[in-house]
Amino acid sequence: MAGQAHRPLRADAQRNREKILITAARVFTTEGLTTHMDRIAKEAGVGSATLYRNFPTREALVEAVYRNEVAQLCGSVPSLLERHPPEEALRAWTRLFLDYVTTKHGMIDALRAIAATGANPYGNSREMIHTAVATLMDACAAAGAIRTDVPASDIGAALEGIALTSAGPGHREQAERLLDLMLDGLRVRDRG
Numbered sequence: 001m002a003g004q005a006h007r008p009l010r011a012d013a014q015r016n017r018e019k020i021l022i023t024a025a026r027v028f029t030t031e032g033l034t035t036h037m038d039r040i041a042k043e044a045g046v047g048s049a050t051l052y053r054n055f056p057t058r059e060a061l062v063e064a065v066y067r068n069e070v071a072q073l074c075g076s077v078p079s080l081l082e083r084h085p086p087e088e089a090l091r092a093w094t095r096l097f098l099d100y101v102t103t104k105h106g107m108i109d110a111l112r113a114i115a116a117t118g119a120n121p122y123g124n125s126r127e128m129i130h131t132a133v134a135t136l137m138d139a140c141a142a143a144g145a146i147r148t149d150v151p152a153s154d155i156g157a158a159l160e161g162i163a164l165t166s167a168g169p170g171h172r173e174q175a176e177r178l179l180d181l182m183l184d185g186l187r188v189r190d191r192g
Contacts, residue, residue: 017054019044021068024061029102033062033110062110063121070125073100074132086139087146087183093136094159094179097129098172101163130156137186146186158182 023044027035037058041051055061073096080089104111114121134152141148162182166175 016044016046016050020046020051020054020061021065025065025069028062028065028107033058033107037061059110059114062107063114063119066104066107066111066121067123067125069100069104070128073097074128077132077135081136081139085145086136086143087187090136090140090146091179091183093132094183095176097159098163098166098175098179101166102172126156133159140186144188147188150186155182155186 020040024040027040027043037051038048040061041048044051051061055064073093076096077089077093080092083089084092111121130152133155137146137150137152137155140146159179159182162175162178165178166172
């Protein structure tokens with residue numbers, strides 16, 4: 001089994017795995033973690049055997065969904081910077097961060113339970129997020145759009161704090177206002 005984990009998946013198997021992860025993230029976010037696994041398989045358009053072959057337990061699926069969400073969030077940085085000026089890319093990414101936190105919030109108890117078994121579902125997610133923030137900030141600083149005296153770790157901490165406000169229903173608007181305040185505080189000001 002360990003050898004299988006490192007072997008690349010066939011294209012169709014990879015597509016099925018991605019469909020499962022996308023569907024599970026949506027279902028876990030809207031309906032909670034108690035949703036029957038067979039329902040996730042059916043909504044993803046795969047058989048139950050395919051789901052269980054990829055994710056033998058609910059915990060394995062929750063962990064994979066979480067890791068996939070982090071990878072998508074952090075992987076979005078290059079395309080955001082390609083499509084938008086750096087300051088707009090940073091703003092867009094902070095909104096994606098809120099989406100990520102919303103997905104993660106529904107899974108937090110399960111992730112803690114997984115961590116309590118000695119597993120590390122978080123892996124290097126904090127470092128990945130820090131790198132994404134630093135990349136965006138570096139691009140903004142190079143464009144002269146933001147101050148250079150604020151480290152990426154401070155922005156990461158601020159994002160985590162703001163994300164806590166978006167955890168409940170109806171709090172998204174407040175979280176977005178707080179993000180705007182944070183980003184406004186990063187702007188370079190004319191001293192004249």
